[in-house]
Amino acid sequence: MNFTVPTMADLAAKGESPEILFWVGCSGSFDDRAKKITRAIANILHHVGIKYAVLGTEESCTGDPAKRAGNEFLFQMQAMQNIMVLNGYSVKKIVTGCPHCFNTIKNEYPELGGTYEVIHHTQLIQQLINEGKLSVQGGAFNGKKITFHDPCYLGRGNGVYEAPREIISKLDTELVEMKRSKANGLCCGAGGAQMFKEPEHGNKDVNIERTEEALSLQPNIIATGCPFCMTMMTDGVKHKEQEKTIQVLDVAELVNQSIK
Amino acid sequence: MIANILFLILLIAGSALFTINVRKVIRNINLGKDIDRKDNPSKRLSSMIKVALGQSKMVVRPVAGILHIIVYAGFIIINIEVIEIIIDGIFGTHRVLSFMGPLYNFLIASFEFLGFGVAAACAIFLVRRNIIKIKRFWSKEITSWPRTDANLILCTEIALMTAFLTMNAADYLLQQQHYEHYISVGSFPISSSLIAPLLSGFSLPTLEMIERICWWFHIIGIVSFLNYLPYSKHFHIILAFPNVYFSNLNNKGKFTNMEAVTKEVKLMLDPNANPYAAADPNAAPVHNKFGAKDVTDLTWKQLMDAYSCTECGRCTSNCPANITGKLLSPRKIMMDTRDRLEEVGKGIDKNGKDFQDGKSLLGDYILAEELWACTSCNACVEACPVNIDPLSLIVDLRRFLVMEQSAAPQELNMVFNNIENNGAPWQFAQANRLKWTEEN
Numbered sequence: 001m002n003f004t005v006p007t008m009a010d011l012a013a014k015g016e017s018p019e020i021l022f023w024v025g026c027s028g029s030f031d032d033r034a035k036k037i038t039r040a041i042a043n044i045l046h047h048v049g050i051k052y053a054v055l056g057t058e059e060s061c062t063g064d065p066a067k068r069a070g071n072e073f074l075f076q077m078q079a080m081q082n083i084m085v086l087n088g089y090s091v092k093k094i095v096t097g098c099p100h101c102f103n104t105i106k107n108e109y110p111e112l113g114g115t116y117e118v119i120h121h122t123q124l125i126q127q128l129i130n131e132g133k134l135s136v137q138g139g140a141f142n143g144k145k146i147t148f149h150d151p152c153y154l155g156r157g158n159g160v161y162e163a164p165r166e167i168i169s170k171l172d173t174e175l176v177e178m179k180r181s182k183a184n185g186l187c188c189g190a191g192g193a194q195m196f197k198e199p200e201h202g203n204k205d206v207n208i209e210r211t212e213e214a215l216s217l218q219p220n221i222i223a224t225g226c227p228f229c230m231t232m233m234t235d236g237v238k239h240k241e242q243e244k245t246i247q248v249l250d251v252a253e254l255v256n257q258s259i260k
Numbered sequence: 261m262i263a264n265i266l267f268l269i270l271l272i273a274g275s276a277l278f279t280i281n282v283r284k285v286i287r288n289i290n291l292g293k294d295i296d297r298k299d300n301p302s303k304r305l306s307s308m309i310k311v312a313l314g315q316s317k318m319v320v321r322p323v324a325g326i327l328h329i330i331v332y333a334g335f336i337i338i339n340i341e342v343i344e345i346i347i348d349g350i351f352g353t354h355r356v357l358s359f360m361g362p363l364y365n366f367l368i369a370s371f372e373f374l375g376f377g378v379a380a381a382c383a384i385f386l387v388r389r390n391i392i393k394i395k396r397f398w399s400k401e402i403t404s405w406p407r408t409d410a411n412l413i414l415c416t417e418i419a420l421m422t423a424f425l426t427m428n429a430a431d432y433l434l435q436q437q438h439y440e441h442y443i444s445v446g447s448f449p450i451s452s453s454l455i456a457p458l459l460s461g462f463s464l465p466t467l468e469m470i471e472r473i474c475w476w477f478h479i480i481g482i483v484s485f486l487n488y489l490p491y492s493k494h495f496h497i498i499l500a501f502p503n504v505y506f507s508n509l510n511n512k513g514k515f516t517n518m519e520a521v522t523k524e525v526k527l528m529l530d531p532n533a534n535p536y537a538a539a540d541p542n543a544a545p546v547h548n549k550f551g552a553k554d555v556t557d558l559t560w561k562q563l564m565d566a567y568s569c570t571e572c573g574r575c576t577s578n579c580p581a582n583i584t585g586k587l588l589s590p591r592k593i594m595m596d597t598r599d600r601l602e603e604v605g606k607g608i609d610k611n612g613k614d615f616q617d618g619k620s621l622l623g624d625y626i627l628a629e630e631l632w633a634c635t636s637c638n639a640c641v642e643a644c645p646v647n648i649d650p651l652s653l654i655v656d657l658r659r660f661l662v663m664e665q666s667a668a669p670q671e672l673n674m675v676f677n678n679i680e681n682n683g684a685p686w687q688f689a690q691a692n693r694l695k696w697t698e699e700n
Contacts, residue, residue: 103511
């Protein structure tokens, strides 16, 4: 990357604190595809000049997969250690690219002593556009047909349906909706710790069912806002041998390629 | 006079039996653990008005939704007529409320339209279930009894409405002939045109008999139906209201915090904690279980959910796991919970409060394979027209599997190890968390 990503430790050493903490998440840190989304988000933050920082090596799993799988002990161990770090830096506001981290920190950390203003990156981008701090143009995606796949923990879990759609609508694209969208959206199959295990016995994989639905609209791009959905939908498109014609992109990547 | 006494006995016995059975249901629901759902009464009330009274989630599926609203409105409004039936029955009067004049005519006419609407909607529902065989009414958990239950309810409603309209038709014909006490009151737009022509050949005493038989059938039917409710999925007509009122107000993505765990984790993380310290004698009694194995480990709200389920299957037909052929069906989770709770309730009736039958919800009713198929996507919670939360049960049962039995799938145990050792579900070192900045 052509700029340095500041860490909380760096800023603290200088006696400074950022306006917003960028919580990267495990996928965003380690998954090769998700790392590209992380870089897109960082680039947007850098571009608008907002004062941000990451925890870097001080970040650890939020505990989401443990909690969904029923391991409350492990979840709370993770949560309390993270809260100690976050409170140690007096963090007030957090943005994250992962709806699972978003949901966990926003909803489940307060009862354990960690209360922050938590937003998803699509919400931050929408705010930046609305405030005129970030301007985008269709350009790369002009006239492209895009369908948005709602991540469960962003949509149904927390009622965020409009932010990603409003952003997409600013890119001079044609936004087409799947029959199962927003509150009725169909899961990609990764939530509830399914990401990390083989699916139970059935007659189809959930991501194939969802990909087929998306493909029936013949979009150029399937957009989403979650690294797990990204994996599942990318695998689905590959399974259907459509990866040469259909891209799966995060909303942050769409925006990063459209900055005016 | 004998008729009035018989009527009164029917009414009192019917209400008494209903009260006894409802008290049993309440007793069973109270076997659940405590959970505070009394906060924010104004928000709860408005949600109840919108979702239960206003049927807002029913119309997400317009055909079933609108037909259901007809039956629901008909059911509630036509019950005003029951007030008159009860007064007439006790005092031997006939159409006692007719003194209201034009308002009475308006009411009777609207009952007629609604009654016809209810019968027609129920007939369409029967067709959807038994002839079109809509998939969600024929899935695995909808065995012979749930199907019979549904058909019984629909047929009873059609029979009640037919009796009501036939009673009116006979009354209308008797009124026209100025027969005995059948004074000209009421307005009968449906029965006079649809049913009266079929009865016009009968003599006046026969018509009177028909009118009386229908009147008795209607009230006996209502009292019997009332007493059928606690045994049936149809109990939702009562529980829908409290169930929505007490439903979860938090974001759906938020899972409950387990305070018992918080205490232990705090102790583990506190460098000043003395692990050998004697327990505080004033401390609350130690919990005996993490998560839920049986119905008594669930909260009263989760048990109320089970009694509120009318087995419509919207949850299951929206469940990604079920759609793709997995064993999980959120509706089955709720039906199993109710069945098991009834079993426990009957056991308590027979053997007293502390009875054990060696069975449990987890294992004997719900299998681990069902639970591990859940993606926790909340589609079932969103789909439920009465705000039932099957996901919360699934999670509590998973908690028991993982924390009490260490029975997580092997891959998840590896995930737990990774999170514990290197702070990520995969085997990557925490020290490498900034590697993404070094690439392009």
